[in-house]
Amino acid sequence: MRFVVATVAAAVVASPAFAAAQPADLLIRHATVIDVAKGRTLTDQAVAVxxxxxxxxxxxxxxxRRVSAKQTVDATGKFVMPGLWDMHVHFxxxxxxxxxxxxxxxxxxxxxxxxVRDCAGDLSDSVIQxxxxxxxxxxxxPTIYTSGPKLEGYKPLWKGTIEVGTPAEVDAALDRLQSMKVDFVKITDNTLKPEIFEYAVKAAKKRGLKTxxxxxxxxxxxxxxxxxLSSVEHLDYLIKAGSPAETSIAADYLAKKLTYGEASDKFVETFDASYAKAEYDRLAKLGLNVTPTLNMSRILAYLDREDHRNDTGLALMGPGLRKTYEWRVERAAKSTPEQVAARHKEYELSVKVLPMLRDAGIPILAGTDAGFLNSFNYPGIGLHDELQRYVEAGLTPREAxxxxxxxxxxFLGHSDRYGSLAKGKAADILILDANPLQDIAATRTIRGVVAKGQWFDRAALDRLLESVKAKAATAR
Known part of the structure; x- marks a missing residue:
C-alpha cells in the first residue's frame, strides 16, 4: 500500500497539470497567429515572451495553463505576426x-x-554605436545591421566612403570593416573601377562576407x-540585366557617347521580356537577391504630379534632414518633358519586372531607401508603402x-531567430487589427508592438511619434 501511494504521489507531482507554471514577462492571448511562410492563420493562439x-x-x-505572466494582452479578434524588416535604410x-x-x-x-539594414552613409561610427x-x-x-562605410573609387560623389583603387587597398578596407564587425559589405559604382569592384566582391566572399x-x-x-555578389540594390539594375543590348549600351556610356540618363533610358527601351526571363532564371541560380526600393522609384518618377507638402511623415523629420531632400527635388524640377516621360516609363516597366523576378525565384528583400537625401520616403511609413507597391505590381500579400x-x-543568416513566431525566436512581434494576408494595407493597422520583448500598446506608440514630432518642431 505504501508503494502504491508513493507512486501516485510522484505521478501527481510530475504531471504537467500540477507542474510549476513557466514564468513569462508577457502573454499574448486569444490571437490569430499569421504563419507567413505557409500563408495561413492559426486561431485562438497564445504567445509567451x-x-x-x-x-x-x-x-x-x-x-x-502552463504560463504565469507578469503582463497579459488580450488579442481577441487581432492578428499577430513577426516584426517587419526594412532591408535598405540610410543614416x-x-x-x-x-x-x-x-x-x-x-x-x-x-x-x-x-x-533595419543600414546600407551606408556618412555616420558609420554613430550607427555602429x-x-x-x-x-x-x-x-x-530597431535591431540594426550595418555595412559601415561603403567601398568606392577615388574622389566619389558620396561622403563617408572608403576610397579604394587597388587590390591592396581593398584588402585593407575589408580588414577595417571586419574590425568594425560589419554585418555585410556595401560597394557602389560612382568612381570605382570595374576590375576593382570584381576584386572586392570576390575578396569579401572569400572572407565569408555578404555583399x-x-x-x-x-x-x-x-x-x-x-x-x-549577394544582392543588387534597386530594381533598375535588373532592367539593365533584361536588355539584350546591356553590354553595347554600357560600352557607349563608357565611351561617353551616352550620358548616364541616356544609357538608363536605352536599357528601358531595349528591355525584352523573353530575354529577361531567361536572364532572371540564371541570376536566381547564381543566388542573387534584389532590394527593389520600388516606392522610392515611384516617388522620384512622379515628383512632377504629386505634392508632398502635407505628407504626414514630414512632421517627423528634423529640419536638417528635410533640407537634404532639396537636392533631388531641385534636380527633378530641371527635367525636360522628355526626361519626365522617361521616368514614368521606367517606373511602369519596373512594376512589370517585379513579378518576373518573383517567378524566376530571385529572393526579394523589402527595403525603402528611406533616410537623408531620398525625398519624401519616410522612415517607418515607407516600408508599408513599399509593400503596397509590391502588391500593386502583382505579388500576393503573402509574398509581400x-x-x-x-x-x-x-539573407543575413538569422533565420534561426527571425521570420516566424515560434519557441526560441526573438520576441519581435506585431499585433494588427486586420489580416494582412487578405489586404496588405492591414500592416498599417498596428494595435501593438513587441520589440526585443518590450511591449508597446497603441497609446505608447502614439507617444513615441508625438515625442519625435515635438523634437522636430523644436529644432525648426
Whole structure:
C-alpha cells in the first residue's frame, strides 16, 4: 500500500497539470497567429515572451495553463505576426545631423519595423554605436545591421566612403570593416573601377562576407553575380540585366557617347521580356537577391504630379534632414518633358519586372531607401508603402509579407531567430487589427508592438511619434 501511494504521489507531482507554471514577462492571448511562410492563420493562439525571446506558442488553452505572466494582452479578434524588416535604410547628412538621425530610430518601432539594414552613409561610427546600444537595451530602436562605410573609387560623389583603387587597398578596407564587425559589405559604382569592384566582391566572399552593391555599367549583372555578389540594390539594375543590348549600351556610356540618363533610358527601351526571363532564371541560380526600393522609384518618377507638402511623415523629420531632400527635388524640377516621360516609363516597366523576378525565384528583400537625401520616403511609413507597391505590381500579400519578414533574416543568416513566431525566436512581434494576408494595407493597422520583448500598446506608440514630432518642431 505504501508503494502504491508513493507512486501516485510522484505521478501527481510530475504531471504537467500540477507542474510549476513557466514564468513569462508577457502573454499574448486569444490571437490569430499569421504563419507567413505557409500563408495561413492559426486561431485562438497564445504567445509567451520572456527576456526578449518567445518561450511558448500554441493553442491558448494549453499555453495559458502552463504560463504565469507578469503582463497579459488580450488579442481577441487581432492578428499577430513577426516584426517587419526594412532591408535598405540610410543614416547620414553630416555630423551636424547625428541627433536628427538618431531621433528616427523610435519611428521604426512605432511603425512595426523591428529590424533595419543600414546600407551606408556618412555616420558609420554613430550607427555602429547605436547598433550596440539597441542590442544592449539602452537605446530604443530597431535591431540594426550595418555595412559601415561603403567601398568606392577615388574622389566619389558620396561622403563617408572608403576610397579604394587597388587590390591592396581593398584588402585593407575589408580588414577595417571586419574590425568594425560589419554585418555585410556595401560597394557602389560612382568612381570605382570595374576590375576593382570584381576584386572586392570576390575578396569579401572569400572572407565569408555578404555583399550589396550598385554595379558598374561596364559589368553585366550576371558577371557580378558570378563573382559572388549577394544582392543588387534597386530594381533598375535588373532592367539593365533584361536588355539584350546591356553590354553595347554600357560600352557607349563608357565611351561617353551616352550620358548616364541616356544609357538608363536605352536599357528601358531595349528591355525584352523573353530575354529577361531567361536572364532572371540564371541570376536566381547564381543566388542573387534584389532590394527593389520600388516606392522610392515611384516617388522620384512622379515628383512632377504629386505634392508632398502635407505628407504626414514630414512632421517627423528634423529640419536638417528635410533640407537634404532639396537636392533631388531641385534636380527633378530641371527635367525636360522628355526626361519626365522617361521616368514614368521606367517606373511602369519596373512594376512589370517585379513579378518576373518573383517567378524566376530571385529572393526579394523589402527595403525603402528611406533616410537623408531620398525625398519624401519616410522612415517607418515607407516600408508599408513599399509593400503596397509590391502588391500593386502583382505579388500576393503573402509574398509581400515574406519579403519583409523572411528573406531579410535569411539573407543575413538569422533565420534561426527571425521570420516566424515560434519557441526560441526573438520576441519581435506585431499585433494588427486586420489580416494582412487578405489586404496588405492591414500592416498599417498596428494595435501593438513587441520589440526585443518590450511591449508597446497603441497609446505608447502614439507617444513615441508625438515625442519625435515635438523634437522636430523644436529644432525648426
Amino acid at each position: 520572456r527576456n526578449g525571446d518567445i518561450v511558448a506558442v500554441g493553442a491558448d488553452s494549453s499555453v495559458a 547620414g547628412g553630416g555630423t551636424e545631423l547625428i541627433q536628427e538621425n538618431k531621433d528616427l530610430l523610435p519611428i521604426y518601432v512605432a511603425y512595426g519595423i523591428t529590424s 547605436w547598433r550596440s546600444e539597441v542590442a544592449a537595451g539602452s537605446l530604443l530602436g 550589396s552593391a550598385h554595379t558598374p555599367f561596364a559589368l553585366t549583372i550576371e558577371q557580378a553575380a558570378k563573382d559572388g 509579407l515574406a519579403s519583409a519578414t523572411i528573406t531579410g533574416p535569411s
